[in-house]
Amino acid sequence: MDALKRVPVREQDPKVRATNFEEVCLGYNLEEAMEEAGRCLNCKNAQCVKGCPVSIDIPGFIQQVKVGNIEEAARIIAKSSALPAVCGRVCPQESQCEGKCIRGIKGEPVSIGKLERFVADWSREHGFVPEKPETTNGKKVAVIGAGPAGLTCAGDLAKMGYEVTIFEALHEPGGVLVYGIPEFRLPKEKVVHAEIENVKKLGVKIETNVIIGKSVTIDQLFEEEGYEAIFIGSGAGLPKFMGIPGELANGVFSANEYLTRSNLMKAYKEDYDTPIIAGKIVAVVGGGNVAMDAARTAKRLGAEVHIVYRRSEKELPARAEEVHHAKEEGIILDILTNPKEILSNENGWVSGLRCVKMELGEADASGRRKPIEIKDSEFILEVDTVIMALGTSPNPLISSTTKGLDLNKRKCIIANEYGETTKKAVFAGGDAVSGAATVILAMEAGKKGAKGIHEYLSNK
Amino acid sequence: MFKIKKAKQLSDIIFQMEVEAPHIAKSCNPGQFLVAKIDEKGERIPLTICDYNREEGTVTIVFQIIGASTERMSKLQTGDYFRDFVGPLGVPSEFISEDIEELKNKKVLFVAGGVGTAPVYPQVKWFHEKGMKADVIVGAKSKDILILEDEMKAVAGNLYITTDDGSYGRKGLVTKVIEDLVNEGNHYDVVVAIGPMIMMKFVCMTTKKLGIKTIVSMNPIMVDGTGMCGACRLQIGDEIKFACVDGPEFDGHLVDFDAAMKRQSMYRTQEGRALLKEREGATHHHGGCGCGGDE
Numbered sequence: 001m002d003a004l005k006r007v008p009v010r011e012q013d014p015k016v017r018a019t020n021f022e023e024v025c026l027g028y029n030l031e032e033a034m035e036e037a038g039r040c041l042n043c044k045n046a047q048c049v050k051g052c053p054v055s056i057d058i059p060g061f062i063q064q065v066k067v068g069n070i071e072e073a074a075r076i077i078a079k080s081s082a083l084p085a086v087c088g089r090v091c092p093q094e095s096q097c098e099g100k101c102i103r104g105i106k107g108e109p110v111s112i113g114k115l116e117r118f119v120a121d122w123s124r125e126h127g128f129v130p131e132k133p134e135t136t137n138g139k140k141v142a143v144i145g146a147g148p149a150g151l152t153c154a155g156d157l158a159k160m161g162y163e164v165t166i167f168e169a170l171h172e173p174g175g176v177l178v179y180g181i182p183e184f185r186l187p188k189e190k191v192v193h194a195e196i197e198n199v200k201k202l203g204v205k206i207e208t209n210v211i212i213g214k215s216v217t218i219d220q221l222f223e224e225e226g227y228e229a230i231f232i233g234s235g236a237g238l239p240k241f242m243g244i245p246g247e248l249a250n251g252v253f254s255a256n257e258y259l260t261r262s263n264l265m266k267a268y269k270e271d272y273d274t275p276i277i278a279g280k281i282v283a284v285v286g287g288g289n290v291a292m293d294a295a296r297t298a299k300r301l302g303a304e305v306h307i308v309y310r311r312s313e314k315e316l317p318a319r320a321e322e323v324h325h326a327k328e329e330g331i332i333l334d335i336l337t338n339p340k341e342i343l344s345n346e347n348g349w350v351s352g353l354r355c356v357k358m359e360l361g362e363a364d365a366s367g368r369r370k371p372i373e374i375k376d377s378e379f380i381l382e383v384d385t386v387i388m389a390l391g392t393s394p395n396p397l398i399s400s401t402t403k404g405l406d407l408n409k410r411k412c413i414i415a416n417e418y419g420e421t422t423k424k425a426v427f428a429g430g431d432a433v434s435g436a437a438t439v440i441l442a443m444e445a446g447k448k449g450a451k452g453i454h455e456y457l458s459n460k
Numbered sequence: 461m462f463k464i465k466k467a468k469q470l471s472d473i474i475f476q477m478e479v480e481a482p483h484i485a486k487s488c489n490p491g492q493f494l495v496a497k498i499d500e501k502g503e504r505i506p507l508t509i510c511d512y513n514r515e516e517g518t519v520t521i522v523f524q525i526i527g528a529s530t531e532r533m534s535k536l537q538t539g540d541y542f543r544d545f546v547g548p549l550g551v552p553s554e555f556i557s558e559d560i561e562e563l564k565n566k567k568v569l570f571v572a573g574g575v576g577t578a579p580v581y582p583q584v585k586w587f588h589e590k591g592m593k594a595d596v597i598v599g600a601k602s603k604d605i606l607i608l609e610d611e612m613k614a615v616a617g618n619l620y621i622t623t624d625d626g627s628y629g630r631k632g633l634v635t636k637v638i639e640d641l642v643n644e645g646n647h648y649d650v651v652v653a654i655g656p657m658i659m660m661k662f663v664c665m666t667t668k669k670l671g672i673k674t675i676v677s678m679n680p681i682m683v684d685g686t687g688m689c690g691a692c693r694l695q696i697g698d699e700i701k702f703a704c705v706d707g708p709e710f711d712g713h714l715v716d717f718d719a720a721m722k723r724q725s726m727y728r729t730q731e732g733r734a735l736l737k738e739r740e741g742a743t744h745h746h747g748g749c750g751c752g753g754d755e
Contacts, residue, residue, distance in 0.1 A: 179684075211546060214548055215483040215484065215546070239688070248719050260689055261683060266501070274683075275527075348722035395688065
């Protein structure tokens with residue numbers, strides 16, 4: 001065995017998986033996990049932990065995997081994370097834990113994400129259940145949004161003894177984990193539902209179909225329902241469009257709509273009512289994880305798919321693994337390309353995307369080289385469907401009906417390091433505060449919010 | 461789960477249901493809507509709120525069979541349940557927040573078309589409860605799809621009924637009635653028109669000519685109803701607005717109805733297929749040609 005190389009992880013064949021919604025990565029088995037764990041140097045001053053937003057004791061759990069004590073490994077992870085099977089699948093490990101791994105200096109870093117996933121899957125399959133707190137302190141906290149931030153915050157507060165209720169606007173808890181991330185990357189029933197059940201087992205109540213700000217206001221939660229503190233983890237759900245001509249044409253979707261139809265509403269399944277328009281040739285505009293998810297979904301629905309991105313492949317914000325998987329599945333990358341107009345036919349349906357070629361100039365404020373239009377390079381990409389995956393901004397439903405909750409210029413809720421907002425007893429975190437980011441950063445914000453709420457209620 | 465307290469068939473394709481939904485009943489106002497989902501496999505269906513009873517915690521919906529989910533919803537009986545029922549969504553009608561004394565000096569004309577009579581009803585009822593009488597025009601294709609006539613009669617000022625085929629009330633389109641009323645010397649400050657998009661478009665053309673401010677309630681394609689999917693975007697003047705969070709009511713003279721109608725037809729092929737599958741068990745696939753050819 002070459003200690004510089006990872007134990008390879010089994011995956012579905014690209015040709016086969018491009019036609020189904022089954023999970024792409026099959027994960028490690030016990031032998032493979034133990035072997036990969038053996039590559040961990042168990043550093044005293046572990047850099048990987050510093051790279052983890054929720055500070056999981058990574059060497060600690062890996063040492064347990066190495067000797068086959070998976071239950072203990074699960075217990076170590078559970079101290080820091082409520083959603084390990086999710087994080088093991090969707091965290092950007094290459095820029096976090098694995099990016100800091102000492103093994104990575106000479107060879108390949110330890111597959112921390114795949115090991116976390118293995119431990120979480122093993123725990124679920126073997127019925128390992130997180131310990132429920134023995135007593136409650138009788139204090140009621142409301143959490144708004146059952147996504148990664150809200151679930152983490154609620155889980156942590158429950159462990160501290162609070163009576164926590166999560167209010168969710170959609171009909172399923174999970175937030176972006178259920179409406180945004182596709183089944184082939186994050187199985188809903190097996191993984192997401194199971195981890196949400198674990199949060200419930202800590203004593204957390206989840207009420208779906210309640211829109212805070214509409215069904216009930218923040219002030220009513222305090223005054224009429226007796227909550228002593230509130231955490232807002234409502235996410236960034238408002239889709240952005242480019243503002244180019246033709247965006248009202250039939251066959252133009254936000255990635256949110258396309259993915260919600262497919263993931264949450266299961267439009268790809270025969271026996272579900274929600275329709276989806278697959279398209280024959282699809283352009284996905286954008287280069288993040290959401291763009292990759294939309295592209296790979298369209299591919300599975302039978303389309304030829306182009307990713308249209310205005311910088312070069314190196315600058316793609318998506319996880320390296322997602323880009324790699326997308327390319328393997330036959331997604332065409334049209335890089336250094338920027339859309340100018342969506343063309344439509346006489347019935348109002350998309351008939352093409354007028355684009356211009358780009359080149360990279362000087363570095364801009366983001367540190368990335370700025371894309372500049374190449375003169376006279378316009379061309380028409382012949383597509384019948386356009387999916388806009390340009391990011392999202394926070395939804396104004398709560399802020400518009402809550403006095404005293406201040407927003408910044410980008411419509412994000414203003415909150416300090418502990419999640420404290422400008423309104424008394426109201427904390428916030430995740431995409432609602434930061435703007436669209438990752439699952440793990442939302443979880444970090446949820447943890448900090450729980451800590452902030454605990455300190456606030458303890459000193460009250 | 462949300463229990464159906466009373467289910468009633470209003471015509472061969474229009475159904476009315478009173479549903480226990482205390483959160484919505486407590487906080488809803490005229491002009492707002494909700495999203496209903498029959499079961500795990502159902503679609504999220506946006507429906508305007510037709511009536512509400514705050515004491516009993518119930519809301520009333522009226523819907524027409526359009527796709528597979530509404531077809532299945534139509535079969536629900538008193539005592540059955542909806543899996544999901546969420547709201548209130550959207551912005552309440554403008555007049556709710558107006559000064560009542562000022563409002564009393566205004567003459568409002570409501571124009572309802574077909575199943576659009578349902579969302580007009582709570583608005584007229586609101587006026588009635590505040591001691592004001594608003595005139596109402598109800599238009600339907602024919603007598604057998606006329607709904608809520610007695611209910612409307614009880615709360616409206618003058619009620620004018622017109623049918624396209626003349627099978628009941630006057631004969632002709634609602635726009636003809638608006639013109640007749642104005643020509644007879646009636647003055648209206650505001651028209652509120654709710655019904656099929658094509659009807660709202662023609663009402664707006666008429667009222668623009670007559671110089672009467674007009675509010676319409678838009679019902680575009682929608683998924684979540686909270687601003688998340690952006691499917692319900694509309695061209696309003698030179699701005700793009702989301703019907704779910706900015707509407708559903710807009711200044712009708714600013715709405716680009718032609719664009720809205722094209723967008724509304726987007727899933728027609730697919731909905732038809734899903735319905736066919738539901739009725740005949742045929743093996744129709746999702747994922748149509750996308751050409752919109754059978755518009």
